[in-house]
Amino acid sequence: MNANRIVSVSSFFIGISSFIRGFGFRRLDFPQALRLANPASHRYKRILEDRREEHHNSVKFNLIDHIELLSDQRIVAVKFVSLAEEYLADHFPTFPVLPGVMMLEAITQAAGWLMHHRTGFAKSMAVLKEAKNVKYGQFVAPGNYLKVDVELAKLTETGATFKASGFAGADPALQARVELSYFNLGDKQPELAELDGRLIEHHRMRWTVLNAGRTPSDAVAI
Amino acid sequence: MRWIWIDKFIEFTPRTSATAVKCVTLAEEHLHDLYPAFPIVPHSLIVEGMAQTAGILVGEARQFKEKVILAKIGRATFHRLVRPGDTIVYKAKIDQLADHGASISGVVEIAGDPPNIVAEIELMFSHIDQNISGVKFPEHNFVFTEQFTELLKTYRVSAPVMLSEGGTPPKSKDLAGA
Amino acid sequence: MALSRDEIYKKVQGVLVDALSVDEEEVTPTAVIRDDLGAESIDFLDISFRLEKAFNIKIPSGEMMPENLASDPTLVQNGRLTDAGLTELKKRMPFSDFTEFEKDPEVEKMSKLFTVNMLVNFIESKVNIPA
Numbered sequence: 461m462n463a464n465r466i467v468s469v470s471s472f473f474i475g476i477s478s479f480i481r482g483f484g485f486r487r488l489d490f491p492q493a494l495r496l497a498n499p500a501s502h503r504y505k506r507i508l509e510d511r512r513e514e515h516h517n518s519v520k521f522n523l524i525d526h527i528e529l530l531s532d533q534r535i536v537a538v539k540f541v542s543l544a545e546e547y548l549a550d551h552f553p554t555f556p557v558l559p560g561v562m563m564l565e566a567i568t569q570a571a572g573w574l575m576h577h578r579t580g581f582a583k584s585m586a587v588l589k590e591a592k593n594v595k596y597g598q599f600v601a602p603g604n605y606l607k608v609d610v611e612l613a614k615l616t617e618t619g620a621t622f623k624a625s626g627f628a629g630a631d632p633a634l635q636a637r638v639e640l641s642y643f644n645l646g647d648k649q650p651e652l653a654e655l656d657g658r659l660i661e662h663h664r665m666r667w668t669v670l671n672a673g674r675t676p677s678d679a680v681a682i
Numbered sequence: 683m684r685w686i687w688i689d690k691f692i693e694f695t696p697r698t699s700a701t702a703v704k705c706v707t708l709a710e711e712h713l714h715d716l717y718p719a720f721p722i723v724p725h726s727l728i729v730e731g732m733a734q735t736a737g738i739l740v741g742e743a744r745q746f747k748e749k750v751i752l753a754k755i756g757r758a759t760f761h762r763l764v765r766p767g768d769t770i771v772y773k774a775k776i777d778q779l780a781d782h783g784a785s786i787s788g789v790v791e792i793a794g795d796p797p798n799i800v801a802e803i804e805l806m807f808s809h810i811d812q813n814i815s816g817v818k819f820p821e822h823n824f825v826f827t828e829q830f831t832e833l834l835k836t837y838r839v840s841a842p843v844m845l846s847e848g849g850t851p852p853k854s855k856d857l858a859g860a
Numbered sequence: 861m862a863l864s865r866d867e868i869y870k871k872v873q874g875v876l877v878d879a880l881s882v883d884e885e886e887v888t889p890t891a892v893i894r895d896d897l898g899a900e901s902i903d904f905l906d907i908s909f910r911l912e913k914a915f916n917i918k919i920p921s922g923e924m925m926p927e928n929l930a931s932d933p934t935l936v937q938n939g940r941l942t943d944a945g946l947t948e949l950k951k952r953m954p955f956s957d958f959t960e961f962e963k964d965p966e967v968e969k970m971s972k973l974f975t976v977n978m979l980v981n982f983i984e985s986k987v988n989i990p991a
Binding site: 520546564618 | 713758822
């Protein structure tokens with residue numbers, strides 16, 4: 461690099477920092493100035509990552525608000541119903557109640573947490589394989605809660621079967637038998653194996669959020 | 683999130699059967715919540731798609747005078763996952779229709795050739811105003827709102843709405859070579 | 861087409877196992893459909909539909925499960941069946957065993973009349989209609 465070039469490059473950067481100083485910005489050193497100007501800078505990277513991770517903190521299809529009891533055989537979990545839930549405007553207009561399939565989803569998710577608890581988050585996917593004789597007895601209205609009591613019935617090759625009952629507050633609201641498929645995507649398609657790690661990490665994070673703010677003497681007696 | 687899990691009817695034979703489709707898109711917010719790295723349609727929402735397809739079929743059978751509510755899922759068995767870009771096809775048929783309620787059975791497929799079976803679903807609906815437990819509900823039918831009755835109305839209009847004057851819609855192969 | 865009581869019993873048992881997710885062993889002749897097998901209102905409709913299909917018969921609403929009794933003050937008073945009510949119920953449920961229920965005819969105990977045996981009797985009468 462010849463002397464002229466060094467001079468012109470240096471003066472360019474001296475000029476930049478003077479310019480920035482002139483506008484009251486804090487004094488930037490050379491590496492910082494370079495990072496700001498470069499689109500692949502770590503700050504832009506962080507923003508891009510945040511966008512992908514953003515949904516981690518805005519889970520909308522989470523049907524479990526609180527876990528009351530958890531053992532290797534059984535989980536008791538609660539979903540509170542609030543008028544703020546968007547879909548209630550359609551189900552039904554003038555008569556908002558928790559849709560029956562959302563109660564089934566609550567059971568499925570509770571069973572999923574039970575499997576994660578039993579196995580230490582061994583698998584990434586916990587999906588409904590079969591639901592049998594799911595019967596609805598009572599509506600759950602806003603202001604009330606759905607409590608699901610899910611008991612492990614039998615382990616299967618691909619997951620497990622459960623016997624579940626649900627309560628609208630204190631009143632029986634539903635009964636169901638479900639079978640969960642609990643597996644890693646990589647078990648079925650090797651090229652998807654790299655997703656399992658990310659999914660499991662996501663579940664672990666959701667678990668942390670679900671249990672955050674709990675004290676040993678959880679005051680609300682349900 | 684609107685509580686509508688079917689997009690359009692492609693077949694509707696009153697008191698007998700109905701077929702509806704739902705397009706799955708990455709733009710659906712809730713798909714990114716449970717499995718962000720591998721969005722799938724939650725199976726409970728697939729049951730709801732069948733419930734809406736069949737519920738309208740059962741409701742229409744009594745001119746939407748009854749409040750048709752999902753009362754029992756006899757069986758819902760799933761064989762594969764459903765992903766963004768898939769088109770779900772719900773085929774429902776009425777097995778039995780009575781004063782107190784109805785039972786239906788249906789098949790869920792991914793559109794294609796040959797179609798791919800997603801699930802078999804059996805459901806029961808209750809006509810809640812006819813129920814014997816004595817509970818009283820508001821008189822107006824809150825179940826069948828315009829959101830659902832419009833689906834049936836637009837089904838009857840099968841031709842596409844064209845923008846250019848007269849003539850038939852261009853065939854896709856005419857545009858491909860341009 | 862005449863069916864033996866045994867054949868009817870087996871089919872009714874199958875229907876109850878499918879509709880209620882119970883084990884075959886739980887479906888005994890004296891099992892009470894609601895109390896012992898866990899049936900709820902929608903299940904009675906389900907059972908009715910499945911029986912219609914299994915035996916190729918029609919079960920009009922109200923025939924299997926009597927309705928509108930509790931709302932009639934001449935038939936039910938203070939949660940108990942009056943004499944008129946008891947007579948009416950016997951008429952509508954000719955296949956049930958009333959010996960126990962008669963002693964204390966409370967509306968809440970009506971479900972005990974609905975047993976597997978009663979169902980089999982009911983089906984027998986519809987399927988084996990004498991020529």
